[in-house]
Amino acid sequence: MNFFASLCLSFAGGIISLSPEHPALYQIEARLDTADHRLYGRERIYFMNPTDNTLMQICFHLYPNAFRDTSSVMAREDESIRNSILGGRVSELTVGDIVIDGESVAPEAITEMGTLLYVSLSSPLAPSDTLGISLKFELTIPQTQTRFGYDELGNYLLSHWHPILCGYQEGKLVDNEYHANSEFFSNFSRYDVRLDLPAHLNVGSTGELFRVQEDSSKAVWQATADSVIDFAFACGPGFQHFESDTLGVRIHYLIRPQNAKYLQSADIMTKLAIAYFSDKLYRYPYSTFTFVDAPITADGLELPGMVVVPFPSRGPGSVRKMFFDLAVVHETAHQWFYASIASNEAEEPWLDEGLASYFTSKLVKDFGDTLGLIEIMRYKLSFSAIERVLALAPKAEYPINLKSWEYPDAFSYNTSVYERGVLVLQTLEKILGQAVFDSALTEYARNFRFRHPDSYDFKNAMISASELDLDRFFEQFIDGTARVDYSVRSLEFETIGLAGEKRYEINMTVSRELEGVLPQRITIGLADGSTIDTTWDGVSRKTAFKFESVSKPVYAALNEGDEYAIDENRSNDTLHLKSFGSRLISFEWDLIFIREFFLSLIL
Amino acid sequence: MKRLLKNKFVAASLLFLAIDLIGSFAVLAPFLVMMRNKLDKSALALKLWPIISFDVVADIFLNEPYILAMGVVSAIVIFLIFTLLLTFFSGGIYNIIITDGGVGQFEHSFAGFLMNSARFWPGFLKTAILSIPIYLIAAFLGFSFGRLAAGIAFMFGVFVFLLFMLIASTYIQLLRVEMITSGSNSVVGAVRSSRSLISRSLLRILAGNISVSVAGFLIAFLLWMALRGIRSLNWSSLAAAISIVLQQLIVLAICLMQTLRINFNYTILKRGEENALGGTQLDRI
Numbered sequence: 001m002n003f004f005a006s007l008c009l010s011f012a013g014g015i016i017s018l019s020p021e022h023p024a025l026y027q028i029e030a031r032l033d034t035a036d037h038r039l040y041g042r043e044r045i046y047f048m049n050p051t052d053n054t055l056m057q058i059c060f061h062l063y064p065n066a067f068r069d070t071s072s073v074m075a076r077e078d079e080s081i082r083n084s085i086l087g088g089r090v091s092e093l094t095v096g097d098i099v100i101d102g103e104s105v106a107p108e109a110i111t112e113m114g115t116l117l118y119v120s121l122s123s124p125l126a127p128s129d130t131l132g133i134s135l136k137f138e139l140t141i142p143q144t145q146t147r148f149g150y151d152e153l154g155n156y157l158l159s160h161w162h163p164i165l166c167g168y169q170e171g172k173l174v175d176n177e178y179h180a181n182s183e184f185f186s187n188f189s190r191y192d193v194r195l196d197l198p199a200h201l202n203v204g205s206t207g208e209l210f211r212v213q214e215d216s217s218k219a220v221w222q223a224t225a226d227s228v229i230d231f232a233f234a235c236g237p238g239f240q241h242f243e244s245d246t247l248g249v250r251i252h253y254l255i256r257p258q259n260a261k262y263l264q265s266a267d268i269m270t271k272l273a274i275a276y277f278s279d280k281l282y283r284y285p286y287s288t289f290t291f292v293d294a295p296i297t298a299d300g301l302e303l304p305g306m307v308v309v310p311f312p313s314r315g316p317g318s319v320r321k322m323f324f325d326l327a328v329v330h331e332t333a334h335q336w337f338y339a340s341i342a343s344n345e346a347e348e349p350w351l352d353e354g355l356a357s358y359f360t361s362k363l364v365k366d367f368g369d370t371l372g373l374i375e376i377m378r379y380k381l382s383f384s385a386i387e388r389v390l391a392l393a394p395k396a397e398y399p400i401n402l403k404s405w406e407y408p409d410a411f412s413y414n415t416s417v418y419e420r421g422v423l424v425l426q427t428l429e430k431i432l433g434q435a436v437f438d439s440a441l442t443e444y445a446r447n448f449r450f451r452h453p454d455s456y457d458f459k460n461a462m463i464s465a466s467e468l469d470l471d472r473f474f475e476q477f478i479d480g481t482a483r484v485d486y487s488v489r490s491l492e493f494e495t496i497g498l499a500g501e502k503r504y505e506i507n508m509t510v511s512r513e514l515e516g517v518l519p520q521r522i523t524i525g526l527a528d529g530s531t532i533d534t535t536w537d538g539v540s541r542k543t544a545f546k547f548e549s550v551s552k553p554v555y556a557a558l559n560e561g562d563e564y565a566i567d568e569n570r571s572n573d574t575l576h577l578k579s580f581g582s583r584l585i586s587f588e589w590d591l592i593f594i595r596e597f598f599l600s601l602i603l
Numbered sequence: 604m605k606r607l608l609k610n611k612f613v614a615a616s617l618l619f620l621a622i623d624l625i626g627s628f629a630v631l632a633p634f635l636v637m638m639r640n641k642l643d644k645s646a647l648a649l650k651l652w653p654i655i656s657f658d659v660v661a662d663i664f665l666n667e668p669y670i671l672a673m674g675v676v677s678a679i680v681i682f683l684i685f686t687l688l689l690t691f692f693s694g695g696i697y698n699i700i701i702t703d704g705g706v707g708q709f710e711h712s713f714a715g716f717l718m719n720s721a722r723f724w725p726g727f728l729k730t731a732i733l734s735i736p737i738y739l740i741a742a743f744l745g746f747s748f749g750r751l752a753a754g755i756a757f758m759f760g761v762f763v764f765l766l767f768m769l770i771a772s773t774y775i776q777l778l779r780v781e782m783i784t785s786g787s788n789s790v791v792g793a794v795r796s797s798r799s800l801i802s803r804s805l806l807r808i809l810a811g812n813i814s815v816s817v818a819g820f821l822i823a824f825l826l827w828m829a830l831r832g833i834r835s836l837n838w839s840s841l842a843a844a845i846s847i848v849l850q851q852l853i854v855l856a857i858c859l860m861q862t863l864r865i866n867f868n869y870t871i872l873k874r875g876e877e878n879a880l881g882g883t884q885l886d887r888i
Contacts (some may be wrong), residue, residue: 172609393664577644582843584642586843590850593847596620602772
């Protein structure tokens with residue numbers, strides 16, 4: 001079934017066009033058997049070759065097979081997943097009866113490798129030509145496995161649950177295995193899904209969802225979703241369904257009864273995040289937003305038009321609230337950086353996780369002290385401070401732009417991609433200036449809405465907005481592992497001039513302690529309250545500055561009040577001529593008091 | 604004032620406070636010197652009031668691992684040495700508390716204090732060593748049961764943990780009191796002779812120790828509230844001085860609480876002996 005350029009298909013009562021940006025159209029019918037925890041489905045796909053090359057084969061992701069046995073790449077890389085598989089939490093996605101353009105595919109044309117299934121085409125698929133594929137599949141659903149499964153109450157979370165065509169980026173097939181740290185990539189598609197479920201389940205999904213048929217034992221649901229890179233749904237008897245709306249977006253909440261009391265909090269944060277990102281980037285890209293409270297994922301999971309955020313049940317209230325709020329904001333940010341600006345999560349995870357984390361921090365900063373703050377016995381601890389420690393503690397061991405599977409473990413992946421990603425983006429924001437950086441990000445987001453940008457696209461967006469040469473910055477901090485520490489080494493002055501016309505010659509030395517190079521703003525604070533300000537390109541290892549003033553110097557500071565978060569040592573950013581000895585006495589007695597207090601408890 | 608200082612509870616509490624203070628200063632001295640070098644002329648010193656900012660903590664953690672490492676190592680070494688000192692003087696202080704000089708007064712010379720300290724030092728050192736596994740077991744049990752209790756409310760979990768630690772502390776105190784009253788340095792003997800009494804008076808021991816602890820912590824909490832009030836002011840030499848005094852009063856309140864607990868545990872043990880001899884507290888009255 002070959003056509004020219006884009007194809008118009010009669011589909012679900014409408015006309016759907018395929019294009020290189022939206023090359024696939026899925027029609028799925030699936031029946032969930034809750035007794036056996038199995039799902040039986042049929043899938044029809046209309047696929048257009050989005051590349052400039054002739055395709056000899058197509059490829060599917062069978063993500064659930066990462067949990068089929070301990071020989072999978074996922075199981076080999078992650079001990080906890082290996083143990084969970086050994087403990088019986090297995091899943092399997094089997095595919096059969098593959099028919100392409102009306103012809104059954106011979107078994108020898110099918111090759112399964114790990115979580116990938118390659119199907120050789122009997123006739124080559126020319127650029128922009130289209131083919132129709134149909135197949136049957138059967139999914140064994142595991143109990144509470146990574147990112148999908150069912151919980152003890154019989155609630156299901158089904159993401160990446162059906163055979164998904166591997167995506168193409170810049171004309172190249174992205175056929176990555178499902179690694180322990182990897183997330184997902186595929187091209188934008190339209191989905192028309194018919195779900196046959198037990199009648200008593202509450203359901204939420206990607207896209208628009210309607211119950212079209214119901215009897216005493218089963219309910220049939222019809223879902224449609226356009227311009228999405230996957231279709232996910234959640235259902236279960238233990239979910240309560242609530243609805244809300246904001247800015248023309250229908251919000252569905254599937255919440256477990258014990259967490260219903262947090263509904264208001266979830267609703268406030270969700271609406272705040274949708275409004276904030278709609279304002280900063282572009283309008284929320286879908287008509288619906290589904291919020292699922294499921295314990296199946298660790299901290300949160302982004303899906304197209306859907307987020308999964310479990311409610312933390314342990315720990316002090318302010319800690320729980322902060323992590324919950326931030327998880328809601330972070331996952332909602334993924335509706336832009338992942339769902340609709342679909343960079344390759346597996347190969348360049350910093351582009352979605354780093355940007356989603358950066359925007360989470362930005363929202364927290366813009367809303368002051370009320371968010372992102374832990375308060376234990378009145379001791380305030382900001383999330384940004386924790387984030388900075390997590391980002392800098394590994395001493396930039398890995399660049400932020402590695403492929404997800406190139407990080408040796410989850411900690412390295414998280415601290416590099418998420419935390420260091422935020423610091424690098426905040427540093428770029430300071431170099432470009434807030435206004436230019438904001439506008440560059442907005443331009444980037446709008447240009448790549450429903451497209452698949454990569455790091456070069458991001459870099460070009462920053463360069464074109466700022467007209468700065470950012471090669472060194474990207475080499476150092478995105479592709480490299482440069483660390484930053486600048487210090488004020490010395491500050492001295494001499495009296496010059498005659499009595500009555502006293503002037504002071506000020507000599508200061510600044511130095512670059514580590515390899516990272518960033519421009520510095522230097523401030524000399526004077527006794528009369530005024531300041532001398534200058535800049536330094538920060539390139540040389542050590543530089544001396546000489547100033548003259550009518551007032552004595554009091555201190556010297558680098559980037560005063562606006563330090564680079566990526567600068568590892570804050571204590572050497574300033575040098576005062578006066579000692580803070582008396583203030584240190586308070587601090588010293590505080591430590592002695594803490595030590596005394598605990599010692600007195602064991603007398 | 605002199606009369607107040609002759610009160611055995613006040614005297615014992617002040618001695619505990621003095622030992623605590625000297626020990627803490629000694630243990631922290633290397634770390635404090637290094638921190639002074641680091642922060643003496645840095646604007647980060649402005650972030651130490653009203654309470655150390657996490658920015659400073661983060662800066663130390665990220666950049667001064669050697670300060671942390673040296674601080675920890677030297678603290679452990681000095682703590683071990685200090686434990687010998689603490690256990691040495693504890694014998695003397697326990698003696699002061701347990702001395703029945705009538706209406707809480709005691710008559711002891713400094714020489715007598717040192718002699719009593721030296722006399723019970725071996726036994727107190729043994730109980731100090733024994734206290735390590737006892738506290739570890741209590742911490743493990745407290746953490747395990749505390750996690751269950753935290754399922755109801757986080758503060759329940761904290762309370763259960765503290766309860767187990769209090770039980771461990773009470774047991775150590777009972778052993779030491781038993782050593783003083785029996786005049787023996789044998790830990791095994793103290794364990795044996797206190798065993799039946801503890802089992803008979805368990806609830807009374809728990810109730811008394813919890814009551815005294817609650818009262819002590821309540822006073823400490825009130826002082827802490829006053830400290831917070833002072834800390835809400837901008838930094839000044841006066842505010843700093845008052846806050847140091849309040850901190851020491853908080854520690855003194857805890858020391859007083861410990862002194863009263865030791866005395867309470869002594870009366871329980873003593874009553875048991877009288878019962879064993881056929882007498883009771885009521886008989887004495």
